[in-house]
Amino acid sequence: MMITRVHVICGLLVGCWLATPTLGLTASEPNLPRGKKVYAKYCLACHGPQGRGDGATQFDPPVADLTSSEVLMKPDSRLLKSIHEGRPNTAMDAWKSALSDEAIHDVLAYILTFPR
Numbered sequence: 803m804m805i806t807r808v809h810v811i812c813g814l815l816v817g818c819w820l821a822t823p824t825l826g827l828t829a830s831e832p833n834l835p836r837g838k839k840v841y842a843k844y845c846l847a848c849h850g851p852q853g854r855g856d857g858a859t860q861f862d863p864p865v866a867d868l869t870s871s872e873v874l875m876k877p878d879s880r881l882l883k884s885i886h887e888g889r890p891n892t893a894m895d896a897w898k899s900a901l902s903d904e905a906i907h908d909v910l911a912y913i914l915t916f917p918r
């Protein structure tokens with residue numbers, strides 16, 4: 803059978819359509835309720851209920867205030883990396899083995915809803 807351009811495009815479309823739900827490629831819309839749950843379970847103890855960094859005070863350098871301009875001026879990609887990889891020589895751990903990429907996206911989206 804001759805493979806035409808139509809076949810290739812159609813194959814790509816069907817492939818993407820099939821892959822989308824399984825690979826979680828629909829993640830454009832963050833799941834805020836899930837982000838909130840992740841935050842409560844893993845982050846709140848240090849970062850505090852409103853992200854002000856007032857959950858745990860014994861660390862040096864101190865826990866970041868997630869509503870501060872210092873944090874918010876960083877692009878999302880940088881903050882995702884901080885959550886993913888942690889921050890070297892601080893109490894901020896890497897979360898990539900505990901949390902899926904989707905959960906990390908959701909928790910970042912939730913953090914960005916805190917009143918500033």
Ligand code: HEC
Binds near residue numbers: 844866909
């Ligand atoms: C053990 C305490 C602790 C826990 C738990 C914790 N953090 Fe942090 N976090 C810190 C500290 C300390 C810093 C400041 C790091 C620094 O000075 O660079 C920080 C910084 C951050 C920053 C700012 C990073 C940057 O690039 O400036 C973000 C975003 C963040 N944490 C998100 C989270 C999320 C999301 C969770 C839960 C999945 C979490 N943290 C859990 C202690 C914690």
